[in-house]
Amino acid sequence: MSTVDPRHSIFPEWLRKGLDGLYLVSGWLAGLFLIAIFLIMLALSAGRPLGIDVPAGDDFASWAMAASAFLGLAHTFRSGEMIRVGLLVERFTGRTRQMVEIFALLVGSAAALYFAWYAFDMNVTSWRFNDLAQGVIAMPLWIPQIGFSGGLIILAVAMTDELLHVLFGGAPRYEKPPAETAEEVIERAMQSGA
Template identity: 30%
Template sequence: MRRFLDRLYDTALWLSAITFGLIAVLVLLQILGRLADRIARLMSLPPPGLTIPSLAEFGGFLFAGAVFLGLAGTLQAGGHVRVKLVTRSLPDGAARWLGVFVALAAAALAGFATWSSGLQMADSLRFGAVSYGVVPIPLAIPQGAMTLGLALMCVALLDAAATAARGGTPAHDAAEARTGGPD
């Protein structure tokens, strides 16, 4: 199970990275199109008018997908900001159980957000909701990425809580210890 979850988190991180890469490619293509227009004007030629319609929407939806898909993997890597003022002053056992409680509370919030996002995605599918831009994008696509990312975050938080409750070291704490992250 551990190997499966780690691969799942890694896959989501790769999807997040690919999504950020797509944003960079789209913006680069738009910039090259504008440069081609300027060069054509300088040469007294008609500009080719190379543009990516709805680039802002594509970028926004891809960004949302990238952020949400990266949540679980970032938690596993110890990349989320955590404040440890209270846990540092507690004995180890109490700090561990407080960590379990906080992870479970965060999992409950992530579960609620997943449920809400899933309902919104289902409504978008049912009503055929699309974006308002030049290119109509089915809203269920970015909402699906968001829902998947939130669900994976919920799983990662439950994973961390279960690991800590069994006396183990959650992945985010182990990653912080390896990298000398915040204590």
């Protein structure tokens, strides 16, 4: 089986850099929403004993949590940190393994595209009907839904990108190379929580 260099892309260099930048920005936004959750929760906790009310703090924290979770998906996938059951895939080598990877990426891409489409549709529907949050602050719901639908759209792009890469003979970029030293095995086991 001939494979292309895993760093090689079927896309032009400007598009490859743009896609990788999109995944990185998505990961950074997820991190910023984590910081927002921390600050909101800190304000809520510190404000209670002082009699300071943070209007709709719980709503904003939950919206930030959803945005953080979904915006982080593509970056997590491309970094090889997404939970993946490799028990079956790792048993194969060569062309058979490539076909199993393609099948898994095809199913994953189809699922991501399906959910991204309906999340986007929900976002547009909320905007069309001017759907408002039922909390203390009547915020248009399409605004916090952008993190949810945007994260799913970026994940669908990342999975389709990877599917095309593997279809054209590339090795999956989300796979980490095998550990070479005992220390590396221990470090990976500690990071995974195993």
